[in-house]
Amino acid sequence: MALVACLAACSSPNKPIAENGPASPAAAAEMALMNRHDSLMAQTSQLYEFKSKLSGYHSQATAPYIHGLLAADAAMMDWMHHYKAPDTTAAPASRLAYFQQQQQVLTSVRRQYRATLDSAIKFTTQHPAGDDVAPPTSR
Amino acid sequence: MVLFNRLLLPALAAALLTTACTEAPKEAVRLPIMGERDVRPRADGGPADTVFATVPRFRLVDQAGQTITNQTFAGRAYVADFFFATCPGICPKMQGELLKVYTKYATDPRVAFLSHTIDPAHDSISVLQDYAHRLDVRDAARWHFATTGAHGEPTAKDTVFQLAQAYFTAALPDKQAPGGFAHNGTFALVDDQGHIRGLYDSLNPKEVARLFTELPILLAEIDGRKKGVAGK
Numbered sequence: 380m381a382l383v384a385c386l387a388a389c390s391s392p393n394k395p396i397a398e399n400g401p402a403s404p405a406a407a408a409e410m411a412l413m414n415r416h417d418s419l420m421a422q423t424s425q426l427y428e429f430k431s432k433l434s435g436y437h438s439q440a441t442a443p444y445i446h447g448l449l450a451a452d453a454a455m456m457d458w459m460h461h462y463k464a465p466d467t468t469a470a471p472a473s474r475l476a477y478f479q480q481q482q483q484v485l486t487s488v489r490r491q492y493r494a495t496l497d498s499a500i501k502f503t504t505q506h507p508a509g510d511d512v513a514p515p516t517s518r
Numbered sequence: 519m520v521l522f523n524r525l526l527l528p529a530l531a532a533a534l535l536t537t538a539c540t541e542a543p544k545e546a547v548r549l550p551i552m553g554e555r556d557v558r559p560r561a562d563g564g565p566a567d568t569v570f571a572t573v574p575r576f577r578l579v580d581q582a583g584q585t586i587t588n589q590t591f592a593g594r595a596y597v598a599d600f601f602f603a604t605c606p607g608i609c610p611k612m613q614g615e616l617l618k619v620y621t622k623y624a625t626d627p628r629v630a631f632l633s634h635t636i637d638p639a640h641d642s643i644s645v646l647q648d649y650a651h652r653l654d655v656r657d658a659a660r661w662h663f664a665t666t667g668a669h670g671e672p673t674a675k676d677t678v679f680q681l682a683q684a685y686f687t688a689a690l691p692d693k694q695a696p697g698g699f700a701h702n703g704t705f706a707l708v709d710d711q712g713h714i715r716g717l718y719d720s721l722n723p724k725e726v727a728r729l730f731t732e733l734p735i736l737l738a739e740i741d742g743r744k745k746g747v748a749g750k
Binding site for chain 2: 413414416417420421423424427428430431452456459460462464
């Protein structure tokens with residue numbers, strides 16, 4: 380029941396800081412981290428849209444692109460599974476340090492997302508139809 | 519005759535008008551059916567049939583280990599969303615809002631809830647069971663926390679993302695579809711025939727209030743349909 384109460388009562392990380400009162404540096408860092416996380420998760424759908432699209436080419440030429448998309452997703456999920464927000468009773472400085480460090484990890488994941496999505500977009504733009512792709516043996 | 523014209527005619531007209539206004543058949547408020555529709559001419563030359571988009575066919579396993587399909591929700595309305603157990607971002611807020619709706623309808627058999635995990639590799643049946651218990655959801659038949667990967671299916675994640683996309687593209691014409699369906703905090707209200715009747719942003723209190731307002735409208739429509747069938 381405690382979780383139920385918490386879920387119902389907890390304020391949105393998306394709320395402007397002014398609505399929740401002035402945020403501490405740690406709270407602001409946590410909010411920024413959650414926003415980054417949500418923004419990346421929204422792009423995860425895109426990873427799978429492109430994976431599905433590339434799988435439809437039935438060509439080995441798409442393998443590195445699919446591998447890149449899956450690696451980006453795995454990096455995100457790995458972050459998620461290991462993320463553990465420090466207790467609110469922890470020292471503010473250590474909370475801030477944790478959120479800042481996690482932000483760096485997510486910045487790296489975001490770069491990976493961007494790079495792999497850009498590659499997939501480029502490939503599918505260059506080969507709008509699956510049958511355009513030459514099989515690797517003919518290269 | 520003058521008296522008739524001056525006094526009785528207006529009275530008669532007013533009476534007729536009043537009767538007409540009060541006795542006109544009332545048009546029940548109905549929620550729109552969202553998404554694309556297909557108009558199919560009939561072979562017999564009769565009026566064309568309009569076929570509305572429905573949610574795609576699915577086969578999932580819930581926190582009780584039960585297989586659930588579209589048929590599980592036949593004859594009922596349900597609210598669907600997408601989440602994952604380790605999500606530190608919008609999911610706790612989103613599930614907190616859905617919990618409010620669930621609490622109101624916890625004993626109403628006309629409504630069910632379906633939360634799909636988008637992390638099937640991590641969210642096993644036991645993880646989903648634990649998640650449900652932490653929300654104090656004890657009856658899996660009322661609120662299903664479901665996975666596409668109960669049996670280690672290698673394409674489980676592809677399946678759930680395709681499902682999410684299909685849910686929301688079934689509801690929105692392509693040009694309106696915002697993308698990021700699986701993690702944008704949207705609730706979908708689905709009717710007893712698999713049509714999407716409303717989309718609600720769980721992070722916006724006004725939208726959640728709209729769900730509270732519109733769910734009874736849908737239930738009244740479903741009740742009416744059942745009475746119609748029973749009366750035949």
